Amino acid sequence: MSDVHTPKRGRPGYDQRAILAIAVTAFNEFGYDATSMGVLATRLSLSKAAIYHHFSSKDEVLQLALDEALNGLEGVLRESGAVTGSAIDRLAYVLRGAVLVLADRLPYVTLLLRVRGNTEVERDALTRRRAFDRAVSTLVVEARDEGSLRSDIDPRVVTRLLFGMVNSIAEWYRAEGPEDAAHLADDVLAVALDGLRRR
Amino acid sequence: MSDVHTPKRGRPGYDQRAILAIAVTAFNEFGYDATSMGVLATRLSLSKAAIYHHFSSKDEVLQLALDEALNGLEGVLRESGAVTGSAIDRLAYVLRGAVLVLADRLPYVTLLLRVRGNTEVERDALTRRRAFDRAVSTLVVEARDEGSLRSDIDPRVVTRLLFGMVNSIAEWYRAEGPEDAAHLADDVLAVALDGLRRR
Numbered sequence: 001m002s003d004v005h006t007p008k009r010g011r012p013g014y015d016q017r018a019i020l021a022i023a024v025t026a027f028n029e030f031g032y033d034a035t036s037m038g039v040l041a042t043r044l045s046l047s048k049a050a051i052y053h054h055f056s057s058k059d060e061v062l063q064l065a066l067d068e069a070l071n072g073l074e075g076v077l078r079e080s081g082a083v084t085g086s087a088i089d090r091l092a093y094v095l096r097g098a099v100l101v102l103a104d105r106l107p108y109v110t111l112l113l114r115v116r117g118n119t120e121v122e123r124d125a126l127t128r129r130r131a132f133d134r135a136v137s138t139l140v141v142e143a144r145d146e147g148s149l150r151s152d153i154d155p156r157v158v159t160r161l162l163f164g165m166v167n168s169i170a171e172w173y174r175a176e177g178p179e180d181a182a183h184l185a186d187d188v189l190a191v192a193l194d195g196l197r198r199r
Numbered sequence: 200m201s202d203v204h205t206p207k208r209g210r211p212g213y214d215q216r217a218i219l220a221i222a223v224t225a226f227n228e229f230g231y232d233a234t235s236m237g238v239l240a241t242r243l244s245l246s247k248a249a250i251y252h253h254f255s256s257k258d259e260v261l262q263l264a265l266d267e268a269l270n271g272l273e274g275v276l277r278e279s280g281a282v283t284g285s286a287i288d289r290l291a292y293v294l295r296g297a298v299l300v301l302a303d304r305l306p307y308v309t310l311l312l313r314v315r316g317n318t319e320v321e322r323d324a325l326t327r328r329r330a331f332d333r334a335v336s337t338l339v340v341e342a343r344d345e346g347s348l349r350s351d352i353d354p355r356v357v358t359r360l361l362f363g364m365v366n367s368i369a370e371w372y373r374a375e376g377p378e379d380a381a382h383l384a385d386d387v388l389a390v391a392l393d394g395l396r397r398r
Contacts, residue, residue, distance in 0.1 A: 150393075154386075158395060161386070166363075172359055190349070191360050194349075197392045197393055
């Protein structure tokens with residue numbers, strides 16, 4: 001499978017991470033099912049054997065790609081800002097963190113948002129994604145119970161609208177650096193918590 | 200092409216609208232490209248000829264389905280609540296109307312939200328969808344200029360977050376009647392305009 005026309009010497013040395021990044025872009029562009037290991041090999045100018053050196057299967061590529069997104073989101077829940085302080089502050093911290101992870105790991109989160117549960121790897125990812133959603137939902141309920149959030153909207157609807165707003169960012173955001181992402185997170189919190197109306 | 204094993208007499212009489220409804224469900228389930236006229240005929244227990252009696256092509260089925268969603272949204276922009284009064288009231292009216300159209304024509308709007316512009320029919324639909332988005336964006340700018348919306352967030356970001364929230368409803372909403380949809384529209388306006396924080 002090796003291509004004698006491609007000089008080995010001048011070719012960038014792909015490690016697992018670099019292959020993953022290119023694989024995720026291909027999954028998002030063509031769909032996971034339509035992206036074979038052969039397609040990936042062509043994109044990377046690598047042999048399939050070289051890819052199998054780093055990944056045991058296409059499923060493992062998917063799993064590691066989804067891990068990038070999920071580990072990022074789950075990591076936010078473990079940070080001190082997510083576990084100390086008032087519920088509304090913890091909610092704000094987690095929403096901000098979710099926007100920052102989305103902006104920082106955009107293709108991985110985009111892939112995660114498209115997962116429909118067709119394979120075991122996808123179902124595991126969905127389970128973890130739902131656990132993250134539930135953690136946010138719990139914060140919404142706690143913030144309402146402590147009296148800092150309005151109580152006239154069903155917390156389930158609130159959580160869904162919040163994720164609707166946050167997740168939609170994946171459809172139009174193009175990375176322009178961490179400052180830009182932080183600004184975007186400010187905007188999301190401003191709209192979600194305080195609303196658009198001028199006071 | 201007619202199927203002698205299917206009794207004509209007992210079969211429900213499908214008109215164009217009824218065929219459209221079933222076609223849209225199939226497009227959303229399998230994807231437009233994967234849904235052939237043959238697949239539709241099987242689902243409807245009709246011959247392909249019977250479908251071609253109502254539609255000149257699969258493209259026409261798609262166009263009429265997307266029209267359902269777009270005519271609904273564009274209709275909101277022409278209602279008096281969308282063209283008279285303060286900009287913030289018009290914005291609220293249009294957002295509410297978009298939620299109601301989405302809830303009322305859920306499969307059609309879902310289809311519209313998945314259009315990527317692969318054919319002329321899809322590109323025309325995208326052009327109309329963007330025109331609707333721009334109309335909302337214009338209302339956001341007018342509402343900010345009249346002093347009723349906060350001015351510290353880029354109107355383009357505001358518009359995108361608003362549509363992120365509204366469009367995400369298509370992913371989880373299951374019709375439970377107009378009262379339910381009206382309540383949901385109230386919730387969207389409450390979050391978007393006044394925020395979740397208790398005052």
